[in-house]
Amino acid sequence: MDTRNDTLHSWKVVTPAEGAEGGQGGVSGEVVVAVDFPVTGRPEAGFTDLAGLLAPGRAFWQTVPPPVVPGSGAGVETYVGGWADELTGSGLVVRGILGFCVGSVYAAALADKVTAAQGSAPALILFDPEPATVTTLYWQFEKMVGNLAGVLTDDEADAVRRKAEALSKADPDDVTAFAAELHAMFHPVAVEAFGRLGLDAEHTAEVLDLFAAFISYLSVAGQLDPSAAWKGATAISSAGPNSGLNPHRAHPGQDSDLxxxxxxxxxxxxxxLRSADAARTVDELLRG
Incomplete structure (x- = not known):
């Protein structure tokens, strides 16, 4: 399979392998892949930052989430199946699979497919892994509303927050339904707000399509149970008290048993993902 960047639909080549042209495997024939929902301008560092700190020689790819909306019927195979098909058809040996936050849920499922296809397990490395729950989606939405200060009026922001909180409590276990209801609730409010600012229909659609794709990505992850795969994984945790494994420790200060x-x-x-210590840890784990 030709693995040049312009022929990949489910992956972005962040770093070609050393000596390789267009992202192919080069002399190593190995690739490290990362699962995340990359958004330009987000406050968190991304895998493009980490890739630049890793030892050279291997290709580094990052997922391209499918452009779907909540309630479209997209499921796990829309995500993991698409990623796995292109990856395992590339002819490269997958040396490691990395995940960030909810991407760690997808990384676990992708690792299972890759292991079955290539007959050897890649290193599964998770950065602040988080399960996909209604609470996760609610707080991601809350953060997004906070980032829209100046776009939404105070009354609009308060109203969507109240409605989102009520929806989150209606069925706290159904992430898929919550995502669809959140999308239906927020979409007309955002269209009006962007129109008021003079944003044309095309650019409004781009912004809202990104929002829809993101909450779909979070909600479909809720259909997966990563617990078994996580038991064999390595986590790299930040000091953020509310991030990743930190809120779920059996005892404060102890490593997680997840x-x-x-x-x-x-x-x-x-x-x-911008930490030199994190990059050194990944390099050590990939060396095995």
């Missing part, structure tokens, strides 16, 4: 190994770094959550 993963096989944990490395805890004294860096904020937003800087975790």
């Amino acid at each position: 993963v096989a190994r944990e490395y805890r770094l004294d860096v904020p959550h937003a800087e975790l």
Whole structure:
């Protein structure tokens, strides 16, 4: 399979392998892949930051989430199936699979498919892994509303927050339904707000499509149970008290029992993928 960047639909080549042209495997024939929902301008560092700190020689790819909306019927195979088909058809050996936050849920499912296809398990490395729950989606939406100060009026922001909270309590276990209801509630409010600012229909649609794709990504992850795969994974945790494994420790200060190994770094959550210590840890784990 031709693995040049312009022929990939489910992956972005962040770093070609050393000596490779267009993202192919080069002399190593290995690739490290990362699962995340990358958004330009987000406050957290991304895998493009981490890739630049890793030892050279391997290709590094990052997922491209499908452009779907909540309630469209998209399921796990829309995500993991698409990623796995292109990856396992590339002819490269997958040396490691990385996940960030809810991306760690998808990373676990992708690792299972890759292991079955290539006959050997890639290293599964999770950065501040979080399960996909109604609470996770609610707080991500709350953060997004906070970032729209100046776009939404105070009354609009208060109203959507109240409605989102009520929806989150209606069925606290159904992430898929919550995502669809959240999308239906917020979409007309956002269209009006962006129109008031003079944003044309095309750019409004781009922004709202990104919002829809993001909450769909979070909600479909709720259909997966990563617990078994996480038991064999390594976690790299930030110092953020509310991030990743930190709120779920059996005892304060102890490593989490949800993963096989944990490395805890004294860096904020937003800087975790920009940490030189994190990169050194990944290189050590990939060397095995």
